[in-house]
Amino acid sequence: MKNRLKVLRAMRDWSQADLAVRLDVSRQAVNAIETGKHDPSLPLAFRIARLFDMAIEEIFDDQA
Amino acid sequence: MTKPDLADHDDGPSANAVNTRRALLGTLAGIALLFLAGVFAGFLSGAIEQGTVRPLDVVILAGIAGLMAVVAYSVWRFWPGSSGEPVAQSARKATRIIYAMCGIGAIMGFALGAADDTGSMAFLSNRPVSNVVAGLSIAVWAVVVPALTWMWWRTVDEHETAVYAESGLAAVHVYLIGVPTWWMATRAGWLPAQDPMIVWVIIAVLWSAIWLYRRYT
Numbered sequence: 536m537k538n539r540l541k542v543l544r545a546m547r548d549w550s551q552a553d554l555a556v557r558l559d560v561s562r563q564a565v566n567a568i569e570t571g572k573h574d575p576s577l578p579l580a581f582r583i584a585r586l587f588d589m590a591i592e593e594i595f596d597d598q599a
Numbered sequence: 600m601t602k603p604d605l606a607d608h609d610d611g612p613s614a615n616a617v618n619t620r621r622a623l624l625g626t627l628a629g630i631a632l633l634f635l636a637g638v639f640a641g642f643l644s645g646a647i648e649q650g651t652v653r654p655l656d657v658v659i660l661a662g663i664a665g666l667m668a669v670v671a672y673s674v675w676r677f678w679p680g681s682s683g684e685p686v687a688q689s690a691r692k693a694t695r696i697i698y699a700m701c702g703i704g705a706i707m708g709f710a711l712g713a714a715d716d717t718g719s720m721a722f723l724s725n726r727p728v729s730n731v732v733a734g735l736s737i738a739v740w741a742v743v744v745p746a747l748t749w750m751w752w753r754t755v756d757e758h759e760t761a762v763y764a765e766s767g768l769a770a771v772h773v774y775l776i777g778v779p780t781w782w783m784a785t786r787a788g789w790l791p792a793q794d795p796m797i798v799w800v801i802i803a804v805l806w807s808a809i810w811l812y813r814r815y816t
Contacts, residue, residue, distance in 0.1 A: 552686065560758065561693075567758050579757060
């Protein structure tokens with residue numbers, strides 16, 4: 536699933552590791568989500584959305 | 600403002616470079632430790648077989664143990680980091696549990712090697728062992744390891760549980776297909792009889808390899 540995670544964290548000048556700490560996941564998990572190799576669960580998607588103060592569908596695009 | 604380069608913002612080596620260095624150092628140190636453990640176990644067995652342990656034997660054994668300590672310390676000291684990259688609390692805890700499991704595995708392998716009086720690879724040997732060795736091994740393997748595995752499973756993030764389950768599924772299928780195939784080939788006289796520990800090693804290595812590949816690529 537395509538997503539804007541990479542852009543959103545870069546806008547905040549966060550590295551993958553920074554984002555991983557904020558989400559309490561591994562850096563590899565952030566990388567896998569960014570590259571579309573792993574689709575986050577609903578709870579994690581909500582955590583991501585809350586962190587960026589956005590709606591889930593503004594971050595993830597299931598049409599792509 | 601969006602940065603032109605949206606990759607990781609670390610100034611240090613890339614994650615791939617760090618992982619490669621870690622794999623290289625871990626492999627070399629692992630080989631060195633296994634070799635030293637084998638020498639230690641073989642020398643100890645020989646000394647016990649002679650009936651008396653001379654002071655010189657103790658000095659040599661202490662020297663080998665010292666070398667093992669130096670290797671272990673060097674790995675800890677020079678383990679490639681990634682520019683002080685922050686790590687989530689859960690990821691840190693999961694890593695500690697993995698290290699603990701590796702340590703238990705190394706101790707078990709060493710203990711089994713030391714308990715074998717032939718100096719052979721006792722871990723894969725089918726020779727009889729004493730009740731004490733069997734009891735301790737089973738207690739560690741059937742009680743401590745599952746407890747640590749459960750703790751690890753409860754600690755890791757969903758990406759890791761997904762790749763672990765995926766690689767486990769692949770390994771189970773290799774087992775389900777491979778064991779009857781081998782069994783039939785044995786009955787036809789094409790292959791030697793299966794050894795349960797050899798099968799176990801193949802499945803464990805395959806599971807781990809796929810798991811690590813899926814996690815880090």
